[in-house]
Amino acid sequence: MSQKKGIEETKTEIEIEFEDEKDKEKIIKKETILKKEIKIEKEKENEKTTFKKKKIDEKKYETTKRKIKLIDIKKMEDIKITDQKNQKIGTEKEMKKEKKLEMEIEIEDEKKKEQEKEKEKEKDVKKKVNKENVKEEKEKENENEKEEKEKEFELNEEQKKAAPVIIVIGFAGSGKTTLIQRLNSTLHMEKKNCYVINLDSAVQNLPYGANIDIRDTINYKQVMKKYRLGPNGAIITSLNLFSIQFDQVLKYIKKRKDEMKYILIDTPGQIETFLWSASGQIIMESLAAEFPTIVTYVVDTPRITTPTTFMSNMLYTCSILYKTCLPFLVVFNKTDVTDHSFALEWMKDWNELDNALDQDKTYSSTLARSLSLVLEEFYETLKTVGVSSVTGKGMDEFFEKIEECKKEYFSEYLPIIEKWKEEQKQRKLEKQKLDLEKLEQDLKLSQGGKVLNKEKKIKLEFDEKEDKTTQFVSMKEEDPKEIYENKMFQRIVGSNEKGNENENKNKKK
Numbered sequence: 001m002s003q004k005k006g007i008e009e010t011k012t013e014i015e016i017e018f019e020d021e022k023d024k025e026k027i028i029k030k031e032t033i034l035k036k037e038i039k040i041e042k043e044k045e046n047e048k049t050t051f052k053k054k055k056i057d058e059k060k061y062e063t064t065k066r067k068i069k070l071i072d073i074k075k076m077e078d079i080k081i082t083d084q085k086n087q088k089i090g091t092e093k094e095m096k097k098e099k100k101l102e103m104e105i106e107i108e109d110e111k112k113k114e115q116e117k118e119k120e121k122e123k124d125v126k127k128k129v130n131k132e133n134v135k136e137e138k139e140k141e142n143e144n145e146k147e148e149k150e151k152e153f154e155l156n157e158e159q160k161k162a163a164p165v166i167i168v169i170g171f172a173g174s175g176k177t178t179l180i181q182r183l184n185s186t187l188h189m190e191k192k193n194c195y196v197i198n199l200d201s202a203v204q205n206l207p208y209g210a211n212i213d214i215r216d217t218i219n220y221k222q223v224m225k226k227y228r229l230g231p232n233g234a235i236i237t238s239l240n241l242f243s244i245q246f247d248q249v250l251k252y253i254k255k256r257k258d259e260m261k262y263i264l265i266d267t268p269g270q271i272e273t274f275l276w277s278a279s280g281q282i283i284m285e286s287l288a289a290e291f292p293t294i295v296t297y298v299v300d301t302p303r304i305t306t307p308t309t310f311m312s313n314m315l316y317t318c319s320i321l322y323k324t325c326l327p328f329l330v331v332f333n334k335t336d337v338t339d340h341s342f343a344l345e346w347m348k349d350w351n352e353l354d355n356a357l358d359q360d361k362t363y364s365s366t367l368a369r370s371l372s373l374v375l376e377e378f379y380e381t382l383k384t385v386g387v388s389s390v391t392g393k394g395m396d397e398f399f400e401k402i403e404e405c406k407k408e409y410f411s412e413y414l415p416i417i418e419k420w421k422e423e424q425k426q427r428k429l430e431k432q433k434l435d436l437e438k439l440e441q442d443l444k445l446s447q448g449g450k451v452l453n454k455e456k457k458i459k460l461e462f463d464e465k466e467d468k469t470t471q472f473v474s475m476k477e478e479d480p481k482e483i484y485e486n487k488m489f490q491r492i493v494g495s496n497e498k499g500n501e502n503e504n505k506n507k508k509k
Contacts, residue, residue, distance in 0.1 A: 155407065155410060159292075159410050161258070162257075162291065162292055162406075163195070163257055163260045163261055163262055163263050163291065164262060164263070164291065164292045164293070164294055164402055164405070164406045164409075165263040165265060165287050165291045165292065165293040165294065166183075166262060166263065166264050166265065166294050166296055166402065167265045167267065167284065167287075167293060167294070167295050167296065168180055168264070168265065168266055168267060168296050168298060169267050169271060169274065169275060169295060169296065169297050169298070169320065170271065170297060170298030170299070170300075170333075171269075171271055171298075171300065172269035172270065172271075173269075173300060174298045174299065174300040174333060175298060175300065175333040175334060175389050176266060176267065176269070176298050177200075177203070177206065177207060177208075177266060178207065178389040178390065179298060179331070179333060179387065179389040180196065180208060180264050180266050181207040181208045181389070182389045182390075182392055182395070183262070183264055183395070183398075184196060184208045184209075184264065185208075185392075186392060186395050187261065187262060192261040192262070193259050193260050193261055194260060194261060194262040194263065194264055195211050195212075195253060195256060195260045195262070195263045195264070196208060196209070196210045196211050196212075196263075196264045196265075196266070197210065197211065197212045197213075197249070197263070197264070197265045197266070198210040198212070198213045198214060198215070198266045199214050199239065199242070199265060199266060199267050199268060199274065199283070200214070200235075200266060200267065200268045200269065201214045201215055201218055201220040201223075201234070201235055201238040201239070201242075201268070202220050202231060202234070202235055202268065202269075203215075203269075210266075211252075212249055212252065214238065214239075214242050217241075217242065217245070218238045218241055218242055220234055220235070220238055223237050223238050223241075232270055232272075232273055235268050235270060235273045236273050236277050236279070239268075239273065239274065239277060239279040239280065239283075240277075240278070240279045242279070243278075243279035243282045243283055246282065246283055246286055247286075250286060250287075250290060253290075253291070254290070257291070262402075263291065265287075267280075275320060275323065275324075276323075284324060284326065288326055288413070288417060289417060289421075292327075292405075292406045292409040292410060292414075293326055293327075293409070294326065294327045294328075294329060294402060294405040294406070294409070295320065295321075295324045295326050295327070295328050295329070296328075296329045296330075296331050297316075297317055297320055297328065297329070297330050297331065298331050298333050299313055299317075299330060299331065299332050299333060300333060300334060301332045301333060301334045301335060301337070301338050301339075301340050301343070301386075302334055302337050302338045304343060305338060305342070306360075307346070307353055307356045307357045307360065307365070307368055308360065308364045308365060308368050310343060310346060310353075311368040311371055311372060311375075314347075314375055314378075314379075315371065315375070317330055317382070318375065318378055325413075325416075326409070326413060327405035327406075327408045327409050327413060328382070328383065328405075329383045329384075329385065329401055329402070329405055330382060330383065330384045330385070331384075331385050331387050331398070332384065332385065332386045332387065333387055333388070333389055334388065334389070334390075335386045335387060335388045335393060335394065336388040336390055336391050336393060339386070340384075340386040343384075344384065346372075347379040347382070347384070348379070350372060350373065350376060353369075353372050354369060354372075357369050357372075383401050383404065383405065385397050385398050385401050
């Protein structure tokens with residue numbers, strides 16, 4: 001038992017020792033493991049610290065690099081700035097030199113330009129002087145020609161006593177009726193008789209007393225209703241109806257022509273109805289055949305202050321002059337509102353009109369500029385007067401111009417009318433001769449019988465001193481223009497012949 005106990009105790013001791021050894025080994029293992037872990041951790045920490053140090057060193061290196069780069073960049077910029085400054089200083093010096101040269105060149109150019117301008121001015125002055133000299137020479141020549149003509153052509157006593165017919169034409173609102181009223185009042189103030197005729201059928205109230213008024217014979221409103229016309233058509237038809245009876249008007253004027261100093265004729269406000277119609281032409285031609293007729297074109301001065309409207313009015317004056325073929329006078333009315341001196345300057349000097357047209361850059365201005373050159377010669381012979389029909393300003397000048405136009409009529413226009421009359425007479429005689437020759441041929445062929453022909457048979461009445469016969473003659477159709485001209489000629493010449501016969505009868509009595 002004791003041995004067993006001892007064995008067991010030894011066993012236990014051995015076991016305990018073995019266990020202790022195992023525990024030691026375990027502890028040693030653990031310690032080794034711990035040491036290894038600690039080493040690993042230390043190594044890791046060392047690695048981390050080294051990595052951090054490396055990063056820090058790299059950052060420091062990068063920062064130093066950046067600083068060095070920045071320093072280099074700043075140095076380069078400083079160098080560039082210095083170079084630029086030097087370049088600027090150099091360029092400034094060059095620019096100053098160039099500017100000096102440019103200034104010198106500009107000064108020289110300005111001097112040259114001034115010299116050229118002075119030369120051009122001298123040339124312009126010379127041209128103007130030459131133009132003025134030429135104009136003066138032309139004016140002198142015209143004056144000399146006029147003086148020579150006046151010396152050669154002097155008005156007879158009958159021509160001096162002849163009352164001029166003043167036909168007043170103008171646009172609506174230009175002041176035609178007020179002008180006639182002013183002329184009528186001034187003539188009555190001077191105790192000079194005048195004969196006034198109104199051809200405006202549409203006017204309601206007249207400021208003057210008319211000797212012959214179209215409204216007394218023709219009712220404007222009834223013409224509109226009867227023929228179903230508008231206002232302008234009614235004015236034209238009333239003028240046509242009045243022109244048919246215009247020979248009676250001429251008779252009334254002839255009866256009192258010795259008493260009258262002037263004959264005033266007022267036309268409708270619509271200028272086209274009188275000027276471009278057949279009735280207006282008949283009235284003007286019939287008056288021009290008997291009396292010294294003068295066409296006065298009334299211009300509204302406040303409405304022609306712009307160059308384009310001025311040019312349009314001047315073009316209309318040109319068309320009226322060539323349409324009427326009579327002594328012509330342009331009357332600038334309403335000078336109490338705006339003076340007509342600007343219009344006279346534009347007519348005399350083209351440069352002033354050109355300067356006025358420079359302000360307007362439209363197509364109409366370019367057209368007016370080109371037309372002004374065309375009308376430059378037209379202005380030289382054009383007679384103009386500035387008048388105020390309200391205040392009576394410029395009436396003396398108006399009547400002086402009328403007397404000049406009267407002389408112009410007798411010296412230039414009357415010979416043309418007489419030539420025209422002679423030509424018409426010759427044509428008429430030639431036609432009569434041809435008609436007689438044809439009649440003789442027809443009588444020979446027919447041997448006293450009737451002559452049948454496809455052509456029209458016109459009854460020809462011709463008077464001779466010995467025999468008065470009426471026969472039928474075969475003739476071809478005449479042109480309508482020739483028929484109209486013959487009728488006009490017969491009307492004008494017939495009125496002249498009747499007037500001469502009446503005068504001869506009165507002389508015999």
